[in-house]
Amino acid sequence: MKSVKKHSQIGRLVVASLTFLFLFTFSLSAQGDAKVGKSLFNANCAACHKLDKKLVGPALGKISERREMDWLKAWIKDNNALRASGDADAIAIYEEYKGSPMTAFPQFADADIENIVAYLDADPVKKAGAAAVAAAPVEVKESGSSNLISYVVFLVLAGLVVYVYFKSDNGFLKIVATIILLFNIAYFGFTALMSIGVDQGYQPVQPIAFSHRIHAGDNKIDCQYCHSAAKNSKTSGIPSVNVCMNCHKNIGEVAEETATAEHSKAFYDGEIQKLYKAAGWDSENLEYTGETEPIVWTRIHNLPDFAYYNHSQHVTVGGIKCQKCHGPVEEMEEVYQYSPLTMGWCIDCHKETKVKMEGNGYYKNIHEDLSKKYGVEKVTVAQMGGKECGKCHY
Amino acid sequence: MRNTITKIAAILFVAIAFTSCNDKTKPQVQFMPDMYTSVAYEPYGVNTAFANGMDSQSPVEGTIARGQVPYDYPNSNEGYDAAKNELKSPLTEYTKNSEKGKALYGIYCAVCHGKKGDGQGDLVKREKFLGIPNYKDRDITEGSIYHVIMYGRNLMGSHASQLTGEERWQVVNHVQKLRNDLLK
Incomplete structure (x- = not known):
């Protein structure tokens, strides 16, 4: 001493x-x-x-x-x-x-x-007046408003039909009302039946309010940084928490500017604490306690088991951007299913998408044969066999 | 009177039928669900057969997956020094694939280390991470770069789970290229 x-x-x-x-x-x-x-x-x-x-x-x-x-x-x-x-x-x-x-x-x-x-x-200078919360643009959800309109139209029509049936003695009106009623039932019945098993717009509540807007949008972290299995495997991969901790060892709270009108800074900080709990990270002593617990995410995109889909085939071989199917995920606060994921939707894309043939010496002959067979410069995925049943159903 | 009741009932029925179909947080009904969900285990599913309750299990200890090369240097200062001096890239001219290395670097490294390796990635520019070194300021070899991707170092975490062995070497190859460009 x-x-x-x-x-x-x-x-x-x-x-x-x-x-x-x-x-x-x-x-x-x-x-x-x-x-x-x-x-x-x-x-x-x-x-x-x-x-x-x-x-x-x-x-x-x-x-x-x-x-x-x-x-x-x-x-x-x-x-x-x-x-x-x-x-x-x-x-x-x-x-x-x-x-x-x-x-x-x-x-x-x-x-x-x-x-x-x-x-x-020197005293650490706190940023003054950083709490200016950006007013989040109020989004009017298209699907919601159109649903409401059709709902009101349906109600009015139903009311009219009921009125005509019970109050009016005019035979012609009754026939018209019947036709309208039948059309209505056909239209709504058809829509309801077509939506069976189609989860477009599905937006479940997740155990951690992970914001893709902050990660992929504001901070421009590549989709594949976290979904690293997409390049080599069938599934895109839900990142294990060690991937989260690559950054969140350092980032224990969000910046003031990250908060929106919808979610406060305290809300986001709380969500990071949930991650620490799952990873068993002691943020005071900066070490892992070993007491981990799995995060039970709710799966959104789920093809029926009778259809085969492989991410690496589309991401690595096809070079398709994630957003083509998953929509503007980098703008989503909470992820929802952007595409219908129906068979018709798959086939439409296979019919339109041209195969990149140049610079691919290995498949040179078959590419040439195919373009001669169909009389086109560039063959589409469908022409290469992307419409055959056995490609996806086997 | 009876008519009015029927009317109200009809309208109510329709209203309830519609609102109940509009919950975005619930999936739609499925026709023949046994065709949609088979009995086979899904990746990431819940599974009571295992102690940790998950479908996905880690490989049995001591086993090596096909195509995988075991990494024997320990995660310690001595291991780092040994890897730095001894470890050499197994890539050949054919497997180097510098374009793939560049793309992988862009996904997994550039967000902090910057596209040019100067430590000016997007996260640094936005002041989320600070003090990312410029590659030219660090005395690194291909062995030490691989070791750090494998285990992480200081604040950088391990990126071994996101890249396969060959991909790691391709990234190493690109980092060395960037460093040589910076040293010019």
């Missing part, structure tokens, strides 16, 4: 003299130091350190209250050498973080480190 005290006295002297020197020479640019320090910190340190919270390494806010400048300089430039020299503090911190070594930054000059420390000592 004694040596530390001595150490600190010398250190204080050095800091004081340096501060004096700095104030003397750059008395006007004192704020600039912290600014330069901030950009240096964000570019080099922020991957592992936060100001107010432990991350990979310790929290660094107001670090000069805990460590001497000389020690910091030695540590940052080459912590390995400092540990080798037998410095007790250096070895202690290395042990505390279970022997994960910090990257050495020999490229930093003393002034750089002083700038960074100046930033760390």
Whole structure:
């Protein structure tokens, strides 16, 4: 302890003299130091350190209250050498973080480190007035309004028919009413029957309100980053929570700007906590507890088992964008089924889609034969056999 | 009077029939559901036969799937150093497939590391992640890149579950290309 005290006295002297020197020479640019320090910190340190919270390494806010400048300089430039020299503090911190070594930054000059420390000592500036919540555009759902209209029309017609039947003695009117009634029944009956087993628009409530709008839309994370099985397998893959934790180890709460009129910041932060619970992540001590629990997602897109569909065939071989079938997922707060997923819908696309034939030497002969057979420049998927029953039903 | 009651009943019936079909959070009825859902297990299904209650099970410990190459370097500082010095890419000129490596890099790495490998990905620009290093500032070899994709390092998590062994090497190949471009 004694040596530390001595150490600190010398250190204080050095800091004081340096501060004096700095104030003397750059008395006007004192704020600039912290600014330069901030950009240096964000570019080099922020991957592992936060100001107010432990991350990979310790929290660094107001670090000069805990460590001497000389020690910091030695540590940052080459912590390995400092540990080798037998410095007790250096070895202690290395042990505390279970022997994960910090990257050495020999490229930093003393002034750089002083700038960074100046930033760390400055009060973290909170963004002022960031709570301006963007008014979410009120969406009028097309299907909902058209449903309402047909519903009202149906009610009015039904009322008229009932009126004519029971109140009127006019035979002609009764015949007209009967015809209208029959048409009505036929139309609505047909619509109802056609919707059997067709789940277009299906939007179940999921156990975690995962927002594709934030992830795929705002942050432009590729669909396949999470749905990584789509490129090689039949299913697109629901990401296991380790994939979520690749980012959410660091991101424990959303930014103020992420909140919308519909969902507050507190709501989204709560959803991230649900993920931590499922992954068994202790966000205080930054370690896994091992107490995991599966997240029971509700499947939305589900083909009947008598139809075979393979994602890799469409994503990797066909090169089709996910949005072609799944719609604008990157705009969806909650995912719904965009396409009807009926057989007619599959076949329509197979009839329209042209096969990319150029640059595919392996299939050169069969492509040429096919285009000669059908007398077209480019064959469609259907012409290549994409309409044969056995391709999907076997 | 009887007429009025019939009328009201008819209207009510129709109204109820319509609103009940409009719940978006419930799937539609199915015709012959046994044709839709077979008895075979679905991926990600619930399964009481297993202790953890899931259809999808991890491979038995000690087994190697066809086409998979086991990775023997441990997830430690020593393992990192060993991989950095010893591990070499098994890709041949034919399997390198630099275009695929580039595409995979674009999906799995560029969101943080940037398209050019300069640490300026979209998540960094939006200040969700900070301090992603520029590849040229780091002393990395093909072995160490593979090791980090396999196990992750510091804040970066393991990406082994998202990429197959060959795909990982193709990404390594692209990272090295980017690093060489940056060092020019």
